Amino acid sequence: IEVFNFLNTFGFDEVAASGDYDEYAKNRDRDISHILPFNFIDDTYIFSPKEILKSDGSPYLVFTPFYNSAKNNFKALHLREYMPAKMKLFPFRSNFDFEEFPYFSKLSKEILDPKLVLDSFDLDRYQSLKEIMSIRGTSRLGAHLRFGTIGIRELLRYLAKQKKSGLLTEPFFRQLVFRDFYAYLLYHFPYLSSQNFRHPFKGIPNEFLHSIFIKAKTGVPIVDAGIKELLETGFMHNRVRMICASFYTKHLLLPWQWGASFFAKYLLDFDEASNALSWQWSAGTGVDPQPYFRIFNPYAQSAKFDKDGIYIKQFLPNLKNIEAKILHDEEALFAQNLEDYPKPIVVHKESRERALAYFKGAIRKI
DNA sequence: GGCGCGTTAAC
């Protein structure tokens, strides 16, 4: 606000800016519009929220029909390029001390030179590598899209170019449309950032369990490794996010809003829509009518996507001498007596049955 | 009104 008051004294006519649709963003843009006329440009996501609608004019609630419609409506217009500014207000020099913040010191080079991220992104092998936690198979572009250091249209033009040279771009494009879908849903249903779409499940608040989770002391290696990655780097591999969110909402039966706030605080690529709606997806409270009884088994997940335990051991060095097989074996973990690593706080089978009972009970209460 | 189907699974 101070910045815009300052600009106003220089005689600026208007602000033209791209924005997003969460409450904070809407309030921010409204406050700015009271100082200078505010011209909102749809340039944060691929589509404007009113561009993709059902034939009756209402918004889609299911991704696949949304995606099909999005592909049909995708035009050259969505690759549009704006003229770069010829003038700068004043030379910008950052005094930000990257070393003071552990994540920033690790990411600073990339943040300062986004091209490094694009260059190191193996788009062609994205589909086959993105699930392997120990491999840098995902794009890592989320933080750039958040801060605008790479724009969505710039990224789309990059994809179009790669497609021309024969690379497989569709799987990654699909994920970008997912990002759009979540922003679109938040635009049409603003309450989704804090409230369930339909289901009555509220979770059972328990600050003790929450504190164990955020301290990476659940005793479930893949969950704790994920939390460590988040705390140490400001990033968490997407599949691990799902495993942690499933564990939090199903095994611990905690309110998804608490988990979402924790992620919001630490994720450098935080996006209100993607974060809240992905947590709702995990909790089974979102727009997705998929069965709520689909509960991730964290041990089966790490056995499948971190077979040799490389990811787990990277973030839980205490476990570096433990055989990988044991890290994916609940019984074996209960049998271990480790000085600096706790036993699991829950038994998978029991938690699963408890969650199923909770959800069945909550459903009957309607 | 009917019918097919749904990002990411588990047992």
Place this chain on the structure above:
DNA sequence: TTAACGCGC
């Protein structure tokens, strides 16, 4: 297989 329901056409 499971068990389930509302969306989208």
